[in-house]
Amino acid sequence: MTPKQPNILLIMADQMTPFMLDACGGIGAKTENMTKLAARSANFTNTYTPSPICVPARSCFMTGLYTSTTGCYDNGDPYHSFIPTFAHYLTNAGYETVLSGKMHFIGADQLHGFQRRLNTDVYPSGFIWSYPMPPENDPSFKAFDFTPQYLAENIGPGWSKELQYDEETHFKAMEYLRNTPDKPWMLTVSFTNPHPPYKVPKKYWEMYKDAHIPLPEYPDDMDETYSDYDHAIRRWHGLHLRGDEIRDPKNLIAMRRGFAALAHYVDDKIGDLLEVLEDNGLREDTIVIVTSDHGEMLGEKGMIQKRSLYEWSTRIPLFVDIPDVAPLQIDTPVSLLDVPVTLIDIAGQKPVQSLEGRSLLPAIHGAALEAIPVISEYHGEGIMRPSFMVRLGDWKYHYCHGSDPQLFNLSDDPNEWNNRVGDADCHEIEVTLNKVITGGYFDLEKIENEVWERLPLKQVVNDAMKANETAWDYAIDQNAVAQYVRT
Numbered sequence: 235m236t237p238k239q240p241n242i243l244l245i246m247a248d249q250m251t252p253f254m255l256d257a258c259g260g261i262g263a264k265t266e267n268m269t270k271l272a273a274r275s276a277n278f279t280n281t282y283t284p285s286p287i288c289v290p291a292r293s294c295f296m297t298g299l300y301t302s303t304t305g306c307y308d309n310g311d312p313y314h315s316f317i318p319t320f321a322h323y324l325t326n327a328g329y330e331t332v333l334s335g336k337m338h339f340i341g342a343d344q345l346h347g348f349q350r351r352l353n354t355d356v357y358p359s360g361f362i363w364s365y366p367m368p369p370e371n372d373p374s375f376k377a378f379d380f381t382p383q384y385l386a387e388n389i390g391p392g393w394s395k396e397l398q399y400d401e402e403t404h405f406k407a408m409e410y411l412r413n414t415p416d417k418p419w420m421l422t423v424s425f426t427n428p429h430p431p432y433k434v435p436k437k438y439w440e441m442y443k444d445a446h447i448p449l450p451e452y453p454d455d456m457d458e459t460y461s462d463y464d465h466a467i468r469r470w471h472g473l474h475l476r477g478d479e480i481r482d483p484k485n486l487i488a489m490r491r492g493f494a495a496l497a498h499y500v501d502d503k504i505g506d507l508l509e510v511l512e513d514n515g516l517r518e519d520t521i522v523i524v525t526s527d528h529g530e531m532l533g534e535k536g537m538i539q540k541r542s543l544y545e546w547s548t549r550i551p552l553f554v555d556i557p558d559v560a561p562l563q564i565d566t567p568v569s570l571l572d573v574p575v576t577l578i579d580i581a582g583q584k585p586v587q588s589l590e591g592r593s594l595l596p597a598i599h600g601a602a603l604e605a606i607p608v609i610s611e612y613h614g615e616g617i618m619r620p621s622f623m624v625r626l627g628d629w630k631y632h633y634c635h636g637s638d639p640q641l642f643n644l645s646d647d648p649n650e651w652n653n654r655v656g657d658a659d660c661h662e663i664e665v666t667l668n669k670v671i672t673g674g675y676f677d678l679e680k681i682e683n684e685v686w687e688r689l690p691l692k693q694v695v696n697d698a699m700k701a702n703e704t705a706w707d708y709a710i711d712q713n714a715v716a717q718y719v720r721t
Contacts, residue, residue, distance in 0.1 A: 237631060239328065239418040239648060240557070241520040242577065243411075245507065246295075246422065247430040248288065248336060249499045249540060251529035252281075252551040254447075254493055255316065262490055263428075263497035267505035271524060272553050273360060273431060273561060276598040280567040283528040285379040286540045289338050289363075290614065291570065293526040295336070296346055298574040298589035301611055304675055308614025310364025310542035310692060312341030312643045320574035321347030324420050329579035332410060335403035335424035344708040348422075351708055353408035356399040356426050359706040361692035361700060379472040381479055382537050383430040386488035388411045388441070392433035396426045400455045404503050404690065411510045420577075425500050428530075432492025435499060442495040449486045450534045455497050459535075462637035463621055467541045470616030477536055486533045493532060497701060518557045526550040534649075541616055543623040544650055545631045553596055564597055567608040567625045584650050607670045613681050620681040624667045635678055639668065 252258035257268035258279070293299075296319040300556045305312035321331045325347060333345075334352040338358060347350065357363075362494035382388050391410035405534050407423040416626040434442075453459070460468070468474055479485060504524060511517040527550070536547045541547065550570060555561075571591030578585060579593040597603040610623040628645040641654040654660045672678070698703040699705065 236694065241414070241418055241516060242329075242422070242523070242580070243507065243511065243520055244422040244506055244523045244573075244577075246335075246421045246424040246437065247428065247497075247524075247526045247527060248424070248426045249527035251496060251552065252498070252549055253529075253546055254490065254532065255497060255551060256549050257501075257553075260432060262445075263494040263501070264441075265497065265501040266273040267501050268510060268524060268551070268553065271504070271508070271555055273524065275561055276559070276594070277521075277552040277561070277563045277565060277673065278552040278554070278568050278594070279565050280625070281525070281550050281715075282548050282567060282659050283526075283550050284569055284571045284608050284610055285612055286528045286542060286547045286610060287612060287614065288357075288527055288540075289340055290523070290612070292338055294571050294591075295527065295546050297576060298578070298585070298591040299413040300571070300590050300609065300676075302613070302620075302681055303590060305684065307339075307681070308364050308600070309338070310340060311614070311688070312339070312343070312361075315341075315343040315346065315555040315713050319347040320577040321345075321420075321422075321565065321596045323578045323585070324581050324585040325349060327583050328418060330415050330417055330419040331422075332419065333422045333424070333540075334410065334424070334478075336399070336426045337424055342706050344706060350411060352677045353399075354403050354708045354710060361444050361696050363615075364689060364692050379476070380430075380539055381472050381476040383432065384485060384489045384533075386481060386484050387717075389488040389492040390434065391397065391436040391439040393435070394433040394697050396429065397433065397435065400500075400503070401423045404506065407507060408510055411507065412514060414514070414516065422442075424504060427500050428493050428496035430489075430492075432489060432496065434492055434495040438495040440602065442491045442500065443499075445494060445695075446493055447487065447490045447494060449483060450491070450532075452481065452536060454653060456536060459653070459661055461632065461634065461640055463617060464537070464619050464633040468537060470541070471537070471539055473537065479658040480533055480538055481536050489538075490532055493530065513659075515716070520557070522553075523557040523573065524551065524553045525573060526571070541612055543610065543612070543621065543629075545648070547646070548623060553696050554594065555573070556598060559598060560600070562598075564603060566597075566603040566605050567627075568594060568603070569610075600623065607667070609670065613685050618685050620671075620676070620678040622671045622676070624670050626652065626663075626670075629663050629667065629671075631664070633668065635682060639664075641667070 253260040254262035257265040285291045290301035290311045306313040502593040608625045622633045626632045632640040640652045
């Protein structure tokens with residue numbers, strides 16, 4: 235039987251859209267280990283990121299709060315150290331809480347409740363990834379030209395800092411699982427792949443270099459379907475200048491093969507972690523959770539990266555395997571926000587504040603899961619104003635402050651081409667979903683002001699830290715005297 239305080243292994247991949255994973259019914263990446271895990275898990279088939287970008291999504295994942303509640307709006311934003319995370323609650327419940335890999339904490343607090351980290355982070359901890367809106371009078375502006383990462387000429391066998399990082403993350407996690415403590419433990423293992431660049435170990439590239447993977451289909455009027463939000467994000471990614479290259483079939487198939495190969499690479503890492511649990515007699519005492527922080531467009535709608543409110547950017551996988559609990563598939567939409575609340579529930583702790591996620595534990599044990607609005611939000615770089623997505627049942631609503639909204643019925647229109655805003659038949663659901671955003675729960679004026687007001691403040695700090703040659707990047711306390719054979 236599962237002990238009162240089971241061990242917990244939480245595995246996160248970065249930018250892993252479920253639409254490319256065999257384990258999620260997608261086509262592209264062969265994911266034998268995730269497929270087996272899904273078959274024995276509570277498989278949440280409609281899980282959404284609370285924010286389609288790394289740092290804000292992970293702030294929600296840690297706290298169970300919306301990014302607009304934590305105030306973490308972009309990849310250069312911290313959140314307060316006094317906000318309890320699931321790691322704090324599990325620590326207080328008697329767990330050893332350990333992190334191996336990426337969590338992209340910004341600021342001086344590089345633990346946020348974890349007792350220790352096994353390695354440093356892959357990306358910088360400072361405020362340097364906060365940016366203003368592109369100037370409207372400069373049509374050539376692009377903050378980042380992400381396009382080269384998605385061109386066939388730059389995709390294929392090779393090596394990257396991201397792969398090196400994941401190798402270290404995996405080694406440290408495997409080492410930990412072979413030497414777990416006598417007390418309950420919670421290990422978070424967070425890989426940076428299949429996030430680009432799509433440099434792939436040769437073994438995996440050989441598996442996928444000729445793979446047949448479906449490509450997106452584009453209607454003739456696709457450019458006319460873009461919202462103001464879409465245009466802003468495309469401009470941020472440089473697609474207003476190089477969009478035709480992204481739509482080129484040779485680049486589309488290359489980026490999807492690269493993604494699939496790296497997703498397979500991560501799946502093999504997951505298999506290794508599960509195998510060491512088995513080998514060490516831990517499998518039946520350990521809850522295993524696999525998820526991602528957000529998705530990846532991979533050329534859908536002629537777009538790349540994340541930051542978008544569309545399905546390929548906002549949907550993520552979520553498998554929760556609790557030993558001795560019967561597997562089931564749950565199609566009711568849920569959020570990554572629900573994972574930390576579920577962890578706190580598993581640990582038997584009571585949050586000291588109202589959390590904005592909900593525990594999925596009753597549903598995992600077979601209780602009906604109420605359909606409630608599931609929200610994703612993004613207000614940062616490239617858009618710099620309040621923007622939200624709401625999913626309720628088959629309906630999905632996109633709201634961008636000061637722009638025309640979008641409304642899609644995913645049952646009839648899974649690729650989100652037919653905007654139903656203004657349709658008489660949809661008036662009631664349109665009003666309902668609009669009120670979720672504009673009805674007073676979210677302070678839209680505050681969000682809009684804060685995303686701009688912070689930029690000059692953070693720039694002062696950035697300049698001073700550069701002059702002082704200081705940084706918050708996590709340094710590992712590795713005591714060589716206590717390693718290996720010393721007596």
